[in-house]
């Protein structure tokens with residue numbers, strides 16, 4: 001059975017400092033879920049857990065306390081909002097969420113590709129695609145070495161624009177299949193979800209092919225996928241379903257490829 005686009009596990013509300021759309025509220029996300037036939041939508045605001053010491057300075061608004069300000073989430077019999085977070089790994093390899101907070105959340109996505117945050121996720125922003133490719137691999141390997149409840153965790157936007165502004169495809173192109181197989185075999189074994197949020201509809205064929213390549217390997221390794229729009233504003237929600245369906249078609253995904261937590265029920 002073909003993979004159904006019936007969820008969105010990566011969306012922000014105004015709790016995230018980078019979300020400037022005042023309409024991006026839990027109530028409107030519930031409406032978005034119902035309009036698109038999504039049975040689950042997970043709110044994943046940015047988090048650096050105040051209970052986790054880090055040498056880096058993180059945005060003061062992105063605390064557990066503030067993330068919890070969305071609770072209790074509105075309910076509806078036709079769709080469920082989940083409470084989650086998008087966290088980071090600092091340049092010392094520290095994950096920005098405590099075990100206690102992880103236990104309190106439905107789902108947590110970890111951004112390993114926020115390579116634009118010099119002084120936080122990386123000491124300095126990578127200057128060349130080669131440096132960025134090295135960091136891309138390093139951060140995922142660090143995450144996979146941790147002892148975590150991976151069944152309710154995902155790896156966010158692996159091929160996003162934050163890897164290197166305007167040059168992410170050059171970075172992804174440098175990744176060797178051997179390294180990608182090693183990483184995705186580990187992801188598959190640990191059961192961590194792989195996020196699909198590539199906006200392929202307006203891409204050139206060449207860029208699309210490069211950016212989708214890692215996901216083909218992930219599929220080959222038996223990884224499980226969830227959909228995540230990473231929408232920060234209402235306007236971005238309008239094209240989400242069409243983008244999701246295009247990626248599903250490109251990868252020829254089946255329901256058996258779905259991350260278990262994203263399944264109905």
Ligand SMILES: [Zn+2]
Pocket residue numbers: 086111114156157230
């Ligand atoms: Zn992100």
Ligand SMILES: [Zn+2]
Pocket residue numbers: 010012086230
């Ligand atoms: Zn995000």
